[in-house]
Amino acid sequence: MTWRMGGASALALLLALSAAAQAPTPPLPPPRPDRPPVQTDEARSEKPAPGEAPAEAKAPDADDPEAACLARLAELGLKFESRPPVQEKSCSIENPVLLSALADDVQVAPPSLMACPVAEQLSKWMKEAVAPEAERQFQSAPTKLLIGTSYQCRDQRNGEKLSEHAFGNGVDVMGFEFAKRAPLSIDSHPENSPEAAFQESVRKAACPIFTTVLGPGSDAAHGDHLHLDLRQRKGDYRICQ
Structure with missing residues (x-):
């Protein structure tokens, strides 16, 4: 049997088919309680890659x-490089840094290897x-802090035990440079002079x-520098000479 359709009927059919094609896709039904919701592309992009810690986990751990x-050190504005732990014979530094400048661009010359807490205390001393x-x-x-010795694997001068330099726990300050005057070396300067x-x-x-x-006047070995260290002693005993 042959079917024939008038122009008006054909036009109505075409309009109906076009409207059906443009109709929005019906929304998906809510997920079953035993199945997780489908993730969008945006949600997938925010998820860390396998083995990568979330961003908040990468912040410095206060513990x-x-x-x-x-x-x-970074917050104080120091310029430094974090270095791998040092182990040389009985000498060691657990958390060494190569310090090249303190805050306000005060240069450390030469750049010196030391334990991180020593760098932090040098910054405090310079600022305060x-x-x-x-x-x-x-x-x-x-403008410049002149360093003689920082880390050095050696004994104390009396040979009784390892020096604090052997643990990156001390520095020898030889002098300073300034913006508007000549450098100053640690020494026995004329009394009452600036x-x-x-x-x-x-x-x-x-x-x-x-x-x-320890500095000039403490003993003969420290007549030309200030020795500064963070040696721990019982009862927080300190030496200041």
């Missing part, structure tokens, strides 16, 4: 003292004592910050 110390005293005595900001007043002030200010401070 990890080594990571926390490195984070504080050295810079204010330099402005008071010389009307000039310090140089003597500056050196004595920064030496005394180092004593609450470091556990050992």
